Amino acid sequence: MKLVTWNAQWCCGLDGVVSVRRIVEGARAMADFDVLCLQEIACGFGGMPGRPGDQPAEVKSLLSGFQVFFGAATDEFDANGKRQRFGNLIATRLPVARVQHHPLPWPPDPTATSMPRMCTTVTLRCPELGALRVMTTHLEYYSASQRLAQARALRELHVEACALAAAPPVPDTIGTPFQAKLHTAQAILCGDFNMPASDTGYDEIQRPFADAASRTGGAPEKRLQDAWPLAHPDRPHDPTFRLFDRTYGPDPMACDFVFVSDSLAPQVRRVEVDLQTQASDHQPVFIELTA
16 A cells, blocks of 8 residues: 655745645655545635635545545634635545544644644555554644644544444444444554654654553553654664755755554555655654555
8 A cells, every 4th residue: 555645835836836636746756645644624714825715626536546535624604704714625536435533632732823623533444454543633733732632632532432442332234333343553643743853752652552452461562753763773773854945944844754553564665755855844744554
């Protein structure tokens, strides 16, 4: 399975041009992806540079054979009653079993500007890897306390999903909301985490947890783990932010990551960063997993 994740900055390149097509083509240049995860996708925010339009609809029009799921972290109306949305998007050509949109914590921090954050999750049926959850997110940049709370919540979402996979609810009638669901402990968590690998939140996401089997001594603890060192054990992360645009700091940094669950870790074959494109202020990340 091939996945590309990219903070697209509402598809606004460093040249100031807003182009959804350029983002999709840039992702396709990295790989013939099965899943595309985009952060900072806009719909209706006419005051933003480049005046982005309905970007989820544009992505869908460019990806024939893909289903597109847009999760708006911000969903509000301007003074004239016009709806404005901003958030994350997952597009996939794999069969989809379930879609979930999880608001992340937004604790008060009066010292920083901030906005709501969320995680979109799509449970897929992958022919090679089996059932898995693809989770994409974009954490707070300006508030460290909010970002840490959001990192903890992402870990808890995975802990809960693993518990449901181990002990699913009693199924009810097919065709009702209580019908049996596809639960799986396999997961890919990707996106713009707005923190370096030295940040406490990065470690928090990867903090091990015990399930029923490990608590009784029958299995090791579980965790999400960064896929980059699995593919490049002797190489630091390639930078994904501030590589060309130093508006937010003097030095390039890596803050766009892909985390994988335990059973997927041995399946990681490639993780790469496009270090050339300037179609956004972030660089896209590609991961390939094989059975």
